[in-house]
Amino acid sequence: xxxxxxxxxxLPLIVEDLACRFGIDYIEPPVFSEETVRIGxxxxxxxxxxxxxxxxxxxxxxxxxxxxTLLMGGGSGPCRFGYYxxxxxxxxxxxxxxxxxxxxxxxxxxxxxxxxxxxxxxPPDVARFGTLVRELRRALAKxxxxxxxxxxxxxxxxxxxxxxxxxxxxxxxxxxxxxxxTGKEIRRARREVQQLFENVGxxxxxxxLRIGVVGEIFVVLEPYFNFDIGNxxxxxxxxxxxSVHIADTAYPGGRNPVFGYDxxxxxxxxxxxxxxxVGGDGLLSVGATAIFARRGFDAVIHFLPFTCMxxxxxxxxxxxxxxxxxxxxxxxxxxxxxxxxxxETRLEALLDLARSKRRRETIPLEGRxxxxxxxxxSLRGGSQPP
Amino acid sequence: xxxxxxxxxxxxxxxxxxxxxxxxxxxxAVLSEPTSGDTVNAGVLHADNExxxxxxxxxxxxxxxKDEVDVILVPRVISQGYGTCSCPKFLGLPDMARSLxxxxxxxxxxxxxxxxxxxxxxxxxxxxxxxxxxxxxxxAAAVRSLLDSLRRHDAESGCESRDGGALSVxxxxxxxxxxxxxxxxxxxxxxxxxxxxxxxxxxxxEREARRHAAALPRKVYWGFExxxxxxxxxxxxxASVSGIIxxxxxxxxxxxxxGALLEDELARExxxxxxxxxxxxxxAEAGLVTRLEAFTDMxxxxxxxxxxxxxxxxxxxx
Numbered sequence: 001x002x003x004x005x006x007x008x009x010x011l012p013l014i015v016e017d018l019a020c021r022f023g024i025d026y027i028e029p030p031v032f033s034e035e036t037v038r039i040g041x042x043x044x045x046x047x048x049x050x051x052x053x054x055x056x057x058x059x060x061x062x063x064x065x066x067x068x069t070l071l072m073g074g075g076s077g078p079c080r081f082g083y084y085x086x087x088x089x090x091x092x093x094x095x096x097x098x099x100x101x102x103x104x105x106x107x108x109x110x111x112x113x114x115x116x117x118x119x120x121x122x123p124p125d126v127a128r129f130g131t132l133v134r135e136l137r138r139a140l141a142k143x144x145x146x147x148x149x150x151x152x153x154x155x156x157x158x159x160x161x162x163x164x165x166x167x168x169x170x171x172x173x174x175x176x177x178x179x180x181x182t183g184k185e186i187r188r189a190r191r192e193v194q195q196l197f198e199n200v201g202x203x204x205x206x207x208x209l210r211i212g213v214v215g216e217i218f219v220v221l222e223p224y225f226n227f228d229i230g231n232x233x234x235x236x237x238x239x240x241x242x243s244v245h246i247a248d249t250a251y252p253g254g255r256n257p258v259f260g261y262d263x264x265x266x267x268x269x270x271x272x273x274x275x276x277x278v279g280g281d282g283l284l285s286v287g288a289t290a291i292f293a294r295r296g297f298d299a300v301i302h303f304l305p306f307t308c309m310x311x312x313x314x315x316x317x318x319x320x321x322x323x324x325x326x327x328x329x330x331x332x333x334x335x336x337x338x339x340x341x342x343x344e345t346r347l348e349a350l351l352d353l354a355r356s357k358r359r360r361e362t363i364p365l366e367g368r369x370x371x372x373x374x375x376x377x378s379l380r381g382g383s384q385p386p
Numbered sequence: 387x388x389x390x391x392x393x394x395x396x397x398x399x400x401x402x403x404x405x406x407x408x409x410x411x412x413x414x415a416v417l418s419e420p421t422s423g424d425t426v427n428a429g430v431l432h433a434d435n436e437x438x439x440x441x442x443x444x445x446x447x448x449x450x451x452k453d454e455v456d457v458i459l460v461p462r463v464i465s466q467g468y469g470t471c472s473c474p475k476f477l478g479l480p481d482m483a484r485s486l487x488x489x490x491x492x493x494x495x496x497x498x499x500x501x502x503x504x505x506x507x508x509x510x511x512x513x514x515x516x517x518x519x520x521x522x523x524x525x526a527a528a529v530r531s532l533l534d535s536l537r538r539h540d541a542e543s544g545c546e547s548r549d550g551g552a553l554s555v556x557x558x559x560x561x562x563x564x565x566x567x568x569x570x571x572x573x574x575x576x577x578x579x580x581x582x583x584x585x586x587x588x589x590x591x592e593r594e595a596r597r598h599a600a601a602l603p604r605k606v607y608w609g610f611e612x613x614x615x616x617x618x619x620x621x622x623x624x625a626s627v628s629g630i631i632x633x634x635x636x637x638x639x640x641x642x643x644x645g646a647l648l649e650d651e652l653a654r655e656x657x658x659x660x661x662x663x664x665x666x667x668x669x670a671e672a673g674l675v676t677r678l679e680a681f682t683d684m685x686x687x688x689x690x691x692x693x694x695x696x697x698x699x700x701x702x703x704x
Contacts, residue, residue, distance in 0.1 A: 047642035047664075077607035078471045083643050086604040090650040103604075273485065275495075276462060278478040307436065309639040313478035316434035320485035333436060
């Protein structure tokens with residue numbers, strides 16, 4: 001059994017960790033390229049959303065590379081994600097591939113389906129129930145650390161004194177974390193990671209813009225599709241905070257340890273504009289935008305794949321959030337045709353807008369900013385690994 | 387008190403129930419006019435440009451009601467049956483309506499969760515009655531009339547199953563597309579003009595649809611799409627139609643998946659021909675007529691049941 005999965009942000013790191021824990025033969029899916037997207041777009045239904053097409057492309061490449069078992073997430077709506085696996089299975093079977101597709105349903109869909117999905121890759125003779133639970137808990141703690149590395153990297157990239165120092169710290173942090181397996185090692189790795197980031201020299205005189213990035217998890221996390229927004233903004237001296245993380249999605253009980261606001265707080269922040277769950281990350285996008293606006297961010301960038309249902313709702317509601325809370329919101333729709341230049345031009349315009357807005361409001365904002373340049377981005381506090 | 391009800395989206399499913407609720411409350415229900423070119427234009431202008439056609443049409447209806455009424459009723463339909471959920475667009479519809487344009491009248495958005503066996507959602511409707519200034523007794527009576535008309539609605543729909551003669555075409559699409567002559571470009575009428583009889587989802591047996599949908603390897607969790615997929619599979623497996631037209635709208639999320647699912651399933655089974663027609667605000671009559679003519683001509687060539695369709699060859703493509 002040679003297993004492969006989709007690719008999204010630091011998901012390959014996480015899967016590699018799990019594969020190591022349970023002794024699974026894992027083939028890392030190829031990095032996204034024009035070829036991946038071309039294959040995906042040519043096989044998938046025309047109006048399917050970008051993540052589906054991208055994952056089909058990845059699966060084809062993984063199968064060509066020798067994988068025979070594919071892992072895919074499930075769900076029970078209302079977002080289309082829950083039906084991805086079925087459509088992908090049909091597409092790939094039609095193309096003549098022979099493979100086994102295992103659907104990992106979240107426990108919220110059906111506890112039984114979730115457990116049996118899990119057991120079909122990790123049979124009881126590999127890990128008894130207790131071992132399974134213990135290893136999954138440890139893996140989850142590690143996911144939190146991986147996501148925190150990303151979060152801290154985004155927060156510090158725009159303020160680093162020496163270009164590239166944050167990137168180096170993040171790389172080292174990732175390798176430190178990847179080597180940790182037991183709970184104790186993970187806790188130690190987290191302390192080390194924190195130290196690595198605290199050692200990065202910061203330029204305290206720099207006037208940084210603060211921008212929030214919200215939207216659909218796949219395009220927000222995958223640098224290939226968001227044109228590496230974190231680095232792009234970081235190079236222009238922008239402090240970035242993201243609303244979606246893999247750990248927050250996987251964490252039970254809606255606690256969102258990496259974002260720092262749990263589901264109820266997000267829902268309350270979104271309530272004046274959107275009062276009901278709309279599936280996917282729709283409610284989170286609206287709630288996080290309201291939270292960012294309240295915290296005095298300069299702008300919010302909203303990423304969504306073309307025809308994404310929850311985010312289209314969020315997009316039309318965000319127009320009102322932007323108007324009423326006085327925060328510029330740029331919605332960027334990404335599909336397989338989106339070009340880098342078009343996105344960059346619009347981002348540059350957004351940065352100009354945010355800067356001129358900041359200048360107009362010089363007296364109150366500059367004062368606040370210079371007294372507390374870190375704002376609430378400090379590395380202290382935050383989440384504790386479970 | 388004038389309460390506006392847009393004649394769009396799920397009004398085509400539950401409109402009479404909503405109207406009977408408002409009548410029982412004793413408020414004046416103002417329905418928007420049937421969709422026209424101006425409605426669509428107004429909707430395209432105000433709604434987000436990435437929403438699907440029916441939501442744009444809905445926005446157009448809302449803009450028409452804007453100056454005529456005191457409040458607008460936009461129920462939030464959370465599910466249409468047990469164990470299913472609605473398309474996200476229905477879940478966020480009232481919030482979307484509120485942010486459509488400045489100066490809109492207040493939007494009342496009682497929930498309608500038909501999959502909830504405890505009927506907790508009827509409280510919202512009671513509160514609507516109280517908000518509109520009616521007493522406890524009147525509000526409760528109005529809720530009761532809403533539930534009664536829903537029960538009648540359930541009893542009426544989905545028990546009719548007729549064979550449409552030699553050349554019958556199954557039209558699988560949302561009620562708000564198929565039943566809106568402007569949006570669907572009078573598709574059903576045109577089919578009948580061409581000598582074919584059209585069978586819609588409304589005229590399929592709900593029980594059979596549920597049975598076939600349950601046999602799918604993965605459950606379709608959107609309520610209406612589940613019914614649609616089941617009905618199409620029933621038509622195809624019993625060969626009760628000569629061909630199936632899948633009518634969907636541009637950027638329809640569930641439609642994009644269900645279309646792909648049905649296309650694949652029908653190709654595997656090698657049953658009846660299947661054609662997808664995608665509607666948007668630019669759809670023109672001539673294009674539709676040509677495709678319908680070609681489709682019905684093709685169906686006429688080979689009598690129903692006698693055809694064998696080649697399943698697409700595995701391993702081809704790429």
